């Protein structure tokens with residue numbers, strides 16, 4: 001226990017009081033002794049004086065003592081009072097929740113209350129001698145020190161200085177400091193006194209509040225949300241930053257009022273809003289509505305608005321609060337989603353969506369339509385259930401490789417429907433990944449391509465087959481030939497290529513019509529197919545041309561045998577639309593490897609051989625030989641030249657006199673066309689007429705000959721020469737056409753030639769091809785007054801009964817019989833029979849190709865009417881013939897008509 005200051009002061013009189021009493025007794029003693037011995041001697045006087053002095057001294061001492069005692073008591077009291085006061089203040093300071101401190105001018109703590117322990121974790125003695133700045137981060141210390149300097153400079157107290165300190169345990173402690181500068185008597189700064197208050201918790205709350213406000217604002221911004229508060233009584237409308245942002249307005253330029261707000265609302269939506277707000281004000285029900293706004297920049301947005309009202313005690317509305325949220329993107333996304341959903345449901349393509357584990361999570365109606373599986377039958381299952389088994393593992397591996405590496409795959413795939421039927425589909429698989437690149441979904445979009453495939457198949461077939469006969473066409477033939485050659489090259493075998501042309505097809509086609517022509521080609525195709533082995537190919541190259549690829553030909557004779565089979569098959573008459581048709585083939589054969597090692601050469605050579613077969617009289621086959629190659633080329637050139645011959649004026653008409661056998665009179669002339677080729681000289685009609693029949697030029701050539709002959713005959717007559725009948729050949733193709741009678745009429749008209757002076761010659765076979773049509777054409781000509789002759793008589797298959805039906809005037813005995821009739825009894829018999837038949841039908845009969853006197857004699861003997869041939873004259877150019885006519889007329893001295 002320590003003593004209090006008052007206790008210490010009370011102890012002093014303990015030794016002073018007895019001393020004062022001793023002095024007092026001594027003083028009284030001396031004084032009384034003096035006074036009892038007045039006449040004492042000097043010594044007594046001295047003693048008296050001494051006693052007095054002692055008494056006085058004692059009195060003084062007593063007085064002093066008393067005074068001292070009093071002063072001491074007062075001091076002790078004051079001291080005790082001071083000590084009590086100090087203790088009180090100390091207790092106050094030390095019990096204060098604030099930290100009280102004192103620092104010198106350099107900021108060094110001279111005093112610090114124990115509160116520092118609570119605030120900063122230090123004991124006062126730990127910081128005495130240090131500065132408060134030592135407990136701060138350097139920058140903070142610098143800042144706070146400057147504030148203290150400012151306080152000193154202002155000589156004013158500083159309040160609310162916030163400073164951040166570091167607690168002994170490392171925590172941050174924010175203090176609020178009030179500080180007073182202390183100055184000395186001379187005004188010099190002695191230090192500062194002040195107090196710190198811990199505001200860490202407050203600051204944290206403030207920071208948290210600010211943070212939450214910021215968060216709210218941020219959340220509003222992110223959510224495109226704003227809030228408003230309408231003080232109805234005061235008419236003040238407060239908008240959050242979010243609303244300004246949504247409305248595209250700035251707080252500075254826009255005073256928020258309800259009316260101003262309505263201005264921003266789309267005009268068409270204003271009434272709705274007014275109604276909603278009024279209803280809420282009236283009935284208190286919160287409202288939620290969507291409306292459009294038009295921002296100052298003209299852009300239109302969709303917002304969702306909510307409002308609630310609060311009322312005063314009397315029930316009157318005081319305040320409305322609400323939110324505005326920009327839902328434009330949301331609505332657009334919803335619209336897009338809606339559209340996507342519509343597309344998803346209504347697209348004709350099947351759609352299948354799986355999760356990352358390839359389990360189906362959604363399919364559309366088209367999926368069900370195509371696969372036959374309902375949605376609930378496939379959900380959570382794997383697309384594998386659609387596999388057809390037509391593709392191997394490698395196929396699916398390649399598919400998944402593509403999906404993983406490129407994110408998509410598309411291709412054709414066979415899947416199986418629920419009913420077990422396989423179908424081809426065009427499938428497009430794509431991957432959907434999240435932002436981190438992880439697979440979320442696989443989307444498969446597919447369409448059933450069965451019908452496309454079918455059409456493709458048909459197209460493929462059509463592209464490779466002849467529509468009429470169903471035989472492989474040129475394209476497929478080419479392919480097959482290449483294959484056959486490749487195999488022959490490998491195996492060392494041979495291949496025969498047979499180029500087959502149907503003789504006189506064009507004539508048949510023109511005379512019987514295209515339908516009959518088509519039937520004929522179909523039947524020919526069927527018969528040709530019947531002649532070959534399975535592994536051989538019969539193809540149609542177009543028109544009446546066929547080719548046969550005969551494989552594994554070890555002997556060239558195999559091709560001849562096949563040709564013979566085909567000739568026999570086609571040689572059997574065809575019955576088409578009630579007509580019996582006889583036709584034949586011309587076959588050209590080329591052999592691999594001897595006649596060519598590639599497809600083109602073999603084909604070209606077979607074609608050349610076929611032409612040779614035709615030249616040799618048709619109905620036969622011909623192997624290729626080297627000479628044919630040049631002939632083939634020549635033929636092609638000639639054909640091309642023929643197309644220009646008419647325009648170039650290279651055609652001529654020569655006339656061959658026809659003489660009455662009995663009288664030797666010149667009765668007519670046959671017009672025979674000639675082609676005076678620019679470089680090749682005279683080309684015989686036997687060469688170019690079949691060519692013209694093939695390429696369709698015969699019509700134009702025939703017309704030209706007809707016109708020229710009529711014109712020449714008319715000109716001779718006009719020139720004063722005797723009138724003379726001119727015979728013009730008309731090709732089968734012309735007769736087949738509809739316009740022969742018209743053409744003849746036109747030629748007569750333009751030349752002015754009398755119809756009786758024109759004779760039309762048609763060959764027997766042509767007439768026989770389509771008798772009905774020939775009859776009607778011939779009748780028409782006959783009606784015009786034109787004479788009709790049948791050429792090459794005896795070479796066809798005419799029967800007398802047939803012949804009777806034709807309106808003919810003349811039969812022309814073919815040169816081949818005339819040639820042989822002198823030596824060959826058969827020919828002579830035929831000539832006689834023809835003459836007899838003509839006479840019985842009352843037709844004139846003329847023999848052609850008469851060269852010798854013996855023939856003339858025979859013909860005259862048999863009763864033949866007329867003749868023509870080198871014996872009389874070869875065909876002559878027009879001028880020469882006119883001369884011949886003039887001479888003949890002069891010799892006879894009479895007319896010939």
Ligand SMILES: Nc1nc2c(ncn2[C@@H]2O[C@@H]3COP(=O)(O)O[C@H]4[C@@H](O)[C@H](n5cnc6c(=O)[nH]c(N)nc65)O[C@@H]4COP(=O)(O)O[C@H]3[C@H]2O)c(=O)[nH]1
Pocket residue numbers: 656671672673684685686689702705728729730731791792815848849850851868869870871874875
């Ligand atoms: N060896 C020999 N031959 C004789 C004799 N007398 C006449 N010839 C030839 O015999 C052919 C008779 O004509 P075709 O039988 O109507 O046979 C004609 C005819 O079918 C056809 N032709 C000629 N000109 C025309 C024409 O303008 N139009 C049509 N469609 N065919 C024509 O060409 C065929 C051949 O005509 P060409 O070469 O002019 O040959 C002519 C003629 O020059 C003879 O005594 N001995």
